Every structure is written in C-alpha cells, then in structure tokens.
Amino acid sequence: xxxxxxxxxxxxxxxxxxxxxxxxxxxxxxxxxxxxxxxxxxxxxxxxxxxxxxxxxxxxxxxxxxxxxxxxxxxxxxxxxxxxxxxxxxxxxxxxxxxxxxxxxxxxxxxxxxxxxxxxxxxxxxxx
Numbered sequence: 274x275x276x277x278x279x280x281x282x283x284x285x286x287x288x289x290x291x292x293x294x295x296x297x298x299x300x301x302x303x304x305x306x307x308x309x310x311x312x313x314x315x316x317x318x319x320x321x322x323x324x325x326x327x328x329x330x331x332x333x334x335x336x337x338x339x340x341x342x343x344x345x346x347x348x349x350x351x352x353x354x355x356x357x358x359x360x361x362x363x364x365x366x367x368x369x370x371x372x373x374x375x376x377x378x379x380x381x382x383x384x385x386x387x388x389x390x391x392x393x394x395x396x397x398x399x400x401x
Contacts, residue, residue: 333360
C-alpha cells in the first residue's frame with residue numbers, strides 16, 4: 274500500500290483520469306519492451322541456426338571434398354551418406370540471403386536498455 278501511495282504522489286496523480294493515463298502509459302511501455310524482446314529472441318534463434326550450419330559445414334567439409342574427388346562416388350556416398358547430406362543442407366542454408374534478423378539490425382543502445390526497461394515496466398505494473 275505504501276509503495277502505491279508513493280508512486281501516486283511521485284507522479285502527481287490527483288484524480289482517476291490521471292491514474293488511468295499513467296497505468297496505460299506503463300502498460301504501453303511494457304508491451305513495446307516485450308515486442309523488442311521477441312525481436313531479439315528471434316534474432317538469437319537465427320544466429321544460433323547459422324552457427325549450427327557453420328559448424329556442420331566445417332565438420333564435414335573434408336568428407337564432402339573426398340566425395341567430390343572420389344572415383345567411385347556411389348560407394349563413397351553410401352559410406353558417408355548422412356554426413357554428405359548434412360553438409361549439403363548446411364551449404365544450402367548458408368548460401369541463402371542473410372536474414373534481416375541478424376544482429377546488425379540491433380542497435381547497441383537497444384541491447385543495453387531492453388532488459389532494464391522490461392524490469393522497470395514489469396515492476397511498475399506489479400506495484401499497482
């Protein structure tokens with residue numbers, strides 16, 4: 274109760290309309306911050322996928338080169354079939370256009386401020 278009263282007096286809330294405006298403002302800030310977090314999470318997922326493909330590509334590159342240079346490609350393919358298929362899938366995924374969700378679209382300021390803003394908004398709503 275004391276926290277609520279302090280918040281009301283600190284923000285000069287004198288009537289119910291001002292109170293509703295303040296609650297809506299905090300709610301809007303929370304929604305915006307949650308959207309920013311979702312964007313960052315999807316960017317992180319895209320980066321994780323790219324890292325996985327790069328590792329697969331690097332791990333099976335020599336096997337694929339051996340397959341390309343082999344005399345009996347069919348026999349070599351049967352021996353290393355799963356690795357060759359994984360390599361080709363990773364190569365295809367890396368050959369696509371870069372995702373717009375990669376970190377170049379995240380400003381340094383957003384990275385530093387998104388989490389604290391979310392905590393502030395989250396706690397601002399919980400205190401009412």
